[in-house]
Amino acid sequence: MVAMEHSLNRFAEEDLSPYRVFTEAEWAKLRADTPMTLTATEVRRLQSLNDPVSMGQVESILLPLSRLLAYYVEATQQLHRATSRFLGSNDVKNPFVIGIAGSVAVGKSTTARLLQALLARWPASPKVDLVTTDGFLYPNAVLESEGLMRRKGFPESYDRATLLKFLSDLKAGRRHVRAPVYSHFYYDVMPGQFVTVDRPDILILEGLNVLQTTNLPRDGKEVPFVSDFFDFSIYIDAEEDVLHEWYVSRFMRLRETAFRDPGSYFNKYSKVGDDEALAIAEGLWNEINLVNLRENILPTRPRADLILRKADTHAINEVRLRKL
Numbered sequence: 001m002v003a004m005e006h007s008l009n010r011f012a013e014e015d016l017s018p019y020r021v022f023t024e025a026e027w028a029k030l031r032a033d034t035p036m037t038l039t040a041t042e043v044r045r046l047q048s049l050n051d052p053v054s055m056g057q058v059e060s061i062l063l064p065l066s067r068l069l070a071y072y073v074e075a076t077q078q079l080h081r082a083t084s085r086f087l088g089s090n091d092v093k094n095p096f097v098i099g100i101a102g103s104v105a106v107g108k109s110t111t112a113r114l115l116q117a118l119l120a121r122w123p124a125s126p127k128v129d130l131v132t133t134d135g136f137l138y139p140n141a142v143l144e145s146e147g148l149m150r151r152k153g154f155p156e157s158y159d160r161a162t163l164l165k166f167l168s169d170l171k172a173g174r175r176h177v178r179a180p181v182y183s184h185f186y187y188d189v190m191p192g193q194f195v196t197v198d199r200p201d202i203l204i205l206e207g208l209n210v211l212q213t214t215n216l217p218r219d220g221k222e223v224p225f226v227s228d229f230f231d232f233s234i235y236i237d238a239e240e241d242v243l244h245e246w247y248v249s250r251f252m253r254l255r256e257t258a259f260r261d262p263g264s265y266f267n268k269y270s271k272v273g274d275d276e277a278l279a280i281a282e283g284l285w286n287e288i289n290l291v292n293l294r295e296n297i298l299p300t301r302p303r304a305d306l307i308l309r310k311a312d313t314h315a316i317n318e319v320r321l322r323k324l
């Protein structure tokens with residue numbers, strides 16, 4: 001009986017998992033003949049503060065991913081052509097949308113920028129745009145009046161209607177679709193500033209909550225989820241204690257750099273002592289970002305098509321690809 005349960009457990013783990021699991025070395029082999037199109041200087045320029053990436057990682061993780069995405073884009077375009085033929089309608093250019101989710105400080109921005117650069121260098125030179133969801137946060141004035149300043153990054157701190165309108169306009173092939181812009185320097189949405197997205201071949205949408213489907217007010221209406229607009233989704237993953245350490249060390253490094261500027265929202269934190277700054281960073285992590293990770297972000301991981309798992313060195317050492 002025990003033996004049967006044991007073999008059932010193994011069956012459940014290996015065969016019922018919706019993911020194929022690859023080590024870095026196994027995944028690296030799937031690069032095939034995909035050429036490396038980024039230089040070491042470009043890779044350095046695209047990485048965020050406190051998120052180092054080696055050329056080796058770009059080659060072993062992102063180039064196979066770029067190859068996989070090339071197949072997916074082609075297959076998705078064929079599917080759209082099939083629908084247009086069925087409907088007898090003209091083929092509208094339909095951007096391929098990639099969502100990138102994961103905790104604060106996991107390094108979504110670095111991966112998103114590197115992927116953007118690699119995809120844009122495919123032989124067909126597709127137009128690849130990148131938008132972050134922080135632009136769709138409510139401005140601080142609204143968050144303050146709603147008592148949401150310590151909930152920044154939680155689902156309720158975003159103007160979801162505007163984000164959905166942006167995605168729906170983009171997918172409908174509209175031209176010059178605008179997304180608002182957030183500034184980490186001012187810790188607020190920038191009034192009157194936008195990025196314009198003009199019929200890209202591929203759009204990468206990066207943000208904490210892009211895979212979220214629960215706790216959203218739908219008021220009985222058939223409101224879509226953000227992820228309904230995705231053709232492919234990626235979750236960047238790391239252990240809680242590792243994320244904690246990355247968040248706090250980034251905060252302490254920002255004190256030496258960006259926070260020094262008197263115009264910065266966080267300038268006050270560059271003037272306090274190390275111990276006080278550390279306590280502030282710990283508070284922001286424990287009371288805001290960790291709670292959001294546990295309640296809203298991590299529960300969306302099983303919805304991703306691909307999970308990139310990072311070790312404490314920041315290197316991705318495991319890749320999970322959805323098979324179902």
Ligand SMILES: Nc1ncnc2c1ncn2[C@@H]1O[C@H](COP(=O)(O)OP(=O)(O)O)[C@@H](O)[C@H]1O
Nearest residue numbers: 048049103104105106107108109110184185258
């Ligand atoms: N207070 C800050 N000041 C300046 N830049 C910041 C600040 N907080 C985060 N950033 C930068 O903003 C980007 C997004 O950070 P974050 O939302 O934590 O996501 P991730 O680390 O997964 O990219 C990163 O490039 C990060 O270095």
Ligand SMILES: CC(C)(COP(=O)(O)O)[C@@H](O)C(=O)NCCC(=O)O
Nearest residue numbers: 132133134152153206207208284288
């Ligand atoms: C701006 C963010 C909510 C991230 O937004 P995203 O682009 O992922 O939608 C986050 O980086 C942040 O600033 N969180 C607030 C708590 C803190 O200061 O760490």
